Structure formats: C-alpha cells, structure tokens
Amino acid sequence: MNRTIRSITIGLLVLAVVSGCSSNAENSNRRNSQAARAVPVEVKKAVEEEFAVQMSLSGRLEAAQQVDVPSKATGRVQQLLVKVGDRVKSGQPIALLDGEELRIQMQKAQASMLSAKARYAEATEGTEAEVLAQTANSLADLQNKANAAKIDLDRAQKLFSEGAISTAEVEKARLALASAQTSLENQKQKAQQEKKGPTQAALDSAAATLKQAEADYALSQLNVSNLTIKSPIDGIVGSLSATVGENVSNNTVVAQVINISTMKVTAKASEGQVGQFQPGQSVAVKIPSADVTVNGKITSVSPMADSSKSYPIEIEVANTDLRAKAGMVASVEVKGNPHKAIIVPREAVITKAQSSYVFVVEGDKAKQVTVTTGESDGTKIEILTGLQGGESVVVQGQNTLTANATVAVIDPAQAQKASGKKGGNGQGNGGWQGGQGGSGGQGGQRNQGGQGGQSNPGGQTNPSGQPNSTGNPEPSATPKG
Structure with missing residues (x-):
C-alpha cells in the first residue's frame, strides 16, 4: 500500500516536472520567435538646421559672337587673304572676287551721272548772254521780214484794184505775211522765256534725272566693293569654306568668324534649382580641359522650361587669354541660399513610382511616412513635407521594411x-x-x-x-x- 502511494506520488512529481519543462520551453520558443521576426534597423533623428546646397550645373562653352561671312556678290574667288586661326578686325578683307563686268557697269553709271549733272547745271544757271543776243538778232530779222511782207501785201492789193494782177497773187502775198508774223511771234516768246529762265517743271525734271544717275552710280560702286569680302566683327577665323578659283554666288558663306574673348555657357537648372539663380549673379565657372576657373555673370534665366523640363541659364565668361575654346565642357558652381529646413540622411528616403517615403520608428514599429523632398547635397536631403523634426528615421535596413513592421533598433x-x-x-x-x-x-x-x-x-x-x-x-x- 505504501509502495503504491509512493509510486503515485513520484509519478505526479515527474509529471509536474515534465509539464514545467514543457511550459518553460514553449515560453522560450515564443520569445525566440518574436525576436526572430523583429527587423534590426539603425535610426537617426530628423533635425532642423541651416541648409544650403552646393549646386553644380554643366554646359558647353560658346563664343559670345559667332557669325557667318557670306559673299554679297557673284564671282570667282581670286584670293584668300586669311587662314583659319588668324585674328581679324571688323572690316578687314578676308577674300577677293574677280568681277570685271561689275567694274565696267560702274564706269557706265559714272558717265551717265556726269551727263545728268551737266544738264541740271544748265537748267539752274539760266541762258547765257551770247544766246540771248542771238535770239535778239533773230527777233529783229523776223520783224523786218514781217514788215516787208506787209508792204508786199499792200502793193499787191493796190495792183489788184487797178486790174494789174490776179486774185491769186494777192492771196500769195497775204499768206507770206501770215507766215512772217507767226515766226516773229514764236521768236518773241522764246526771247521772253530766255529772259525769265527755266520753268519749275524743267528744273524738277533735271533734278530727278540727276538723282537717278547718282543712285545708279552708288549701286555700281557698292557692287564693286562687295567683290572684297570683309569680316563683320573683331574675332578669330573659325573656318574657311571657299577655295581660290571657286565660283561663289550671292549669300554663299565663305568663312566663319568667332569672338571668344568673351564666351558664354548655357547650363540647365531643375525646377528645384532655378530659383537659386538671378540675372547679374556672380558664379564660379570651371573649365577642366583648359585648367581654368573664372568668375562668370548670369546674363539670363529662362522663365520657361524646355522639352527636358529644365530651365536654360546663360552665363557670360571673360576669356582674355583665349585659353578656353568653344565647345569645351564647363561646370557652374554656386552655393544656394541658406535656409532653415528639416534634414535627414539621403539614404533614408525611398523613392518608388514617383513618390517618396521614409520609415519612422515609433515604439517597436516602423511607420511608413510619405514625404516631399527638396534639394540634396549628396549626403543629406531636405524634407519639405511629411516630417516635423525629431522623428527617428530608419537609415539602415529600410529597404527590407514594410509598413508597421516590427523592428529592433541597433x-x-x-x-x-x-x-x-x-x-x-x-x-x-x-x-x-x-x-x-x-x-x-x-x-x-x-x-x-x-x-x-x-x-x-x-x-x-x-x-x-x-x-x-x-x-x-x-x-x-x-x-x-
């Protein structure tokens, strides 16, 4: 009986021990399972601080002035007076064309102009005294003829009344008088006109003829001068597209002249960057291939985005030693305006499908928070909306997290x-x-x-x-x- 009771007691004790061991094992496994599900993460605080981004925009150098030099005449290239790389002044000859026909036309125009000048001078100076004397002599002679014709008519009429001559002879004497009187009257008008000088209409006609002749001569001179092709600006000959002996026509480009003593850089700023640039602002321009760093001045900031959603910015750069060349890559360095901003490490921000978010640790949970970002200096990034500052933001392990995941901060x-x-x-x-x-x-x-x-x-x-x-x-x- 005692042995039975002892056996039962031992069995109960063993059962209790086994049950206790099983319970302890289950609790331990549960704790281990929960710990295994927690994602280890590293966090940093979102802080509010003064923030200014050092921005770098790239572009290519262009000549401030770059002009094509066309031929303004048609002819054969007789001579090239410069070569590529030569410095030229405005108005300096670059090439000569052979244009004999244009020179002959200029000579003809000159002769016509001299003739028109003589006619105009004659009209404005009046009639010479010798001409007036000749007119007066002619007038007296015609007056005598008219008087003689009057006497002949009177005699013929007397003879006709006496029956000595016929009617036909009387009529002949009458016609002779009429003709003499007409000639006399015309000469009187001529003499009167010569005393008065030319009419206004005659003067205007002479003046218009002279102007036309002068214009024709000036045009012919211009055509001949266009046989010499000249540089329109100070600069350097960038290219020569014509060769000696080649026939060129009007508006054919024979050369290109560039002025690189002042150059410009066209860079493109993003929507977030363009507000940091203003016309007249001084910026640093680096030209690595020429080992040059110079100060540039912003000349224009486009108010409109181009097809790439960027805003073109033009910067003027001095190049007095001509070390920089057109086409070289240049970078524009400028520090943005310092301002108060909520800042987090750059790696904390995850961007997917054009939206950005961070994970904020609250207790042992990771909360997904959508944010709007601003500028970044490569290490830190500005948070415009979504955070207030002071939040614990996940900076390691965030790429494996899901919303409300259990985390363990390391x-x-x-x-x-x-x-x-x-x-x-x-x-x-x-x-x-x-x-x-x-x-x-x-x-x-x-x-x-x-x-x-x-x-x-x-x-x-x-x-x-x-x-x-x-x-x-x-x-x-x-x-x-």
Whole structure:
C-alpha cells in the first residue's frame, strides 16, 4: 500500500516536472520567435538646421559672337587673304572676287551721272548772254521780214484794184505775211522765256534725272566693293569654306568668324534649382580641359522650361587669354541660399513610382511616412513635407521594411564592436552544423532540424563536446527542465 502511494506520488512529481519543462520551453520558443521576426534597423533623428546646397550645373562653352561671312556678290574667288586661326578686325578683307563686268557697269553709271549733272547745271544757271543776243538778232530779222511782207501785201492789193494782177497773187502775198508774223511771234516768246529762265517743271525734271544717275552710280560702286569680302566683327577665323578659283554666288558663306574673348555657357537648372539663380549673379565657372576657373555673370534665366523640363541659364565668361575654346565642357558652381529646413540622411528616403517615403520608428514599429523632398547635397536631403523634426528615421535596413513592421533598433557603435569580435565557423560531429561564432552567436543546428545549444564567446558547441573554433573542448549541451 505504501509502495503504491509512493509510486503515485513520484509519478505526479515527474509529471509536474515534465509539464514545467514543457511550459518553460514553449515560453522560450515564443520569445525566440518574436525576436526572430523583429527587423534590426539603425535610426537617426530628423533635425532642423541651416541648409544650403552646393549646386553644380554643366554646359558647353560658346563664343559670345559667332557669325557667318557670306559673299554679297557673284564671282570667282581670286584670293584668300586669311587662314583659319588668324585674328581679324571688323572690316578687314578676308577674300577677293574677280568681277570685271561689275567694274565696267560702274564706269557706265559714272558717265551717265556726269551727263545728268551737266544738264541740271544748265537748267539752274539760266541762258547765257551770247544766246540771248542771238535770239535778239533773230527777233529783229523776223520783224523786218514781217514788215516787208506787209508792204508786199499792200502793193499787191493796190495792183489788184487797178486790174494789174490776179486774185491769186494777192492771196500769195497775204499768206507770206501770215507766215512772217507767226515766226516773229514764236521768236518773241522764246526771247521772253530766255529772259525769265527755266520753268519749275524743267528744273524738277533735271533734278530727278540727276538723282537717278547718282543712285545708279552708288549701286555700281557698292557692287564693286562687295567683290572684297570683309569680316563683320573683331574675332578669330573659325573656318574657311571657299577655295581660290571657286565660283561663289550671292549669300554663299565663305568663312566663319568667332569672338571668344568673351564666351558664354548655357547650363540647365531643375525646377528645384532655378530659383537659386538671378540675372547679374556672380558664379564660379570651371573649365577642366583648359585648367581654368573664372568668375562668370548670369546674363539670363529662362522663365520657361524646355522639352527636358529644365530651365536654360546663360552665363557670360571673360576669356582674355583665349585659353578656353568653344565647345569645351564647363561646370557652374554656386552655393544656394541658406535656409532653415528639416534634414535627414539621403539614404533614408525611398523613392518608388514617383513618390517618396521614409520609415519612422515609433515604439517597436516602423511607420511608413510619405514625404516631399527638396534639394540634396549628396549626403543629406531636405524634407519639405511629411516630417516635423525629431522623428527617428530608419537609415539602415529600410529597404527590407514594410509598413508597421516590427523592428529592433541597433546601436551602430555596439554593432560595429560586436562584428569585430566575430569568431570563425566550425563544423561539429554527429551531424551537427556549427553556427556563427561570437558573443551571443547562434548555436549549432542538427541536420534533422534539431535546435543546438548556445555558443560561448568565440566558440561553437555540439552535443559530443567537440573542440570549438578556438580549439577548447566544450561540454555536452544539456536541455533545461
């Protein structure tokens, strides 16, 4: 009877011990499972501070003046007076054309102009005294003839009344008088006109003829002068497209002249950057290939975005030593205006599908917060909306997070120290796989899926007490409970 009671009591005790061990194991597994689900992350505070971005825009140098030099005449290239790279002044001859026909036309126009000048002078100076005397003599002679014709008519009429002559002879004498009187009257009008001088109409006609002749001569002179092709600006000959002996026509480009003593850079700013640039602002311009850094002045900021959604900005750059060349790459360096802003590390911001967000740790949860970003200096980025400052923002581990994920915040200094003490990997006996060494490392795992024991600092453990990575023997793991 006592033996039976003792057996029952021992059985109950064993059952209690086994139950206790099972309960402790379940609680431990639950805690381990929860810890395993927490994502380790590193965080930094979102802070409000003075922020100014050092912006760098790139572009290519262009000559401030770059002009094509066309031929203004048609002819054969007789001579080239410059070569590529020569410096030229405004008005300096570049090429000569052969134009004999134009020179002959100019001579004819000159002769016509001289003739028109003579006629105009005659009209404005009046009639000479010699001409007036000749007119007066002619007038007196005609007056005498008219008087004689009157006497002849009177005599013929008397003879006709006496029956001495016929009617026909009387009529002949009458016609002779009429003709003499007409000639006399015409000469009187001429003499009167010569005394008065030319009419206004005659003067206007002479003046118009002279002007036309002068215009024709000036045009012919211009055509001949166009046979000499000249540079329109001070600069350097950038190209020569004509050759000696080649026939060129009007508006054929024979050369290109560029002025690179002053150059310009056309850079493009983004929507967030364009507000930092103003006309008249001084900026640093670096030209790496010429090893030159100069101050430039912004001459224009486009108020409209181009097809690439960028805003063209033109910067004028002095190039007095001509070291910089057209086409070279230049970078425009400018520091933005300092302003108060909420700042987070650049890596904290995740951008997907044209939206940006960060993860903010609240307790043991990672909250996904949509943000609007501003400028970035490559290390830090400005947050325009979404954060107020002071939030703990995930900067490591954020790419594997989901909204409201459970997280475990890691001190980066301790994590770095622990990684420095990490031990080697060891292979256990009896089918046990050594885990990762180091303080608090994972224990061995049995091939059949069993859970190994915990390792000590720097070593591996297995049930058979095989040496760990340091070569020291370990005791066999004994399950608790």
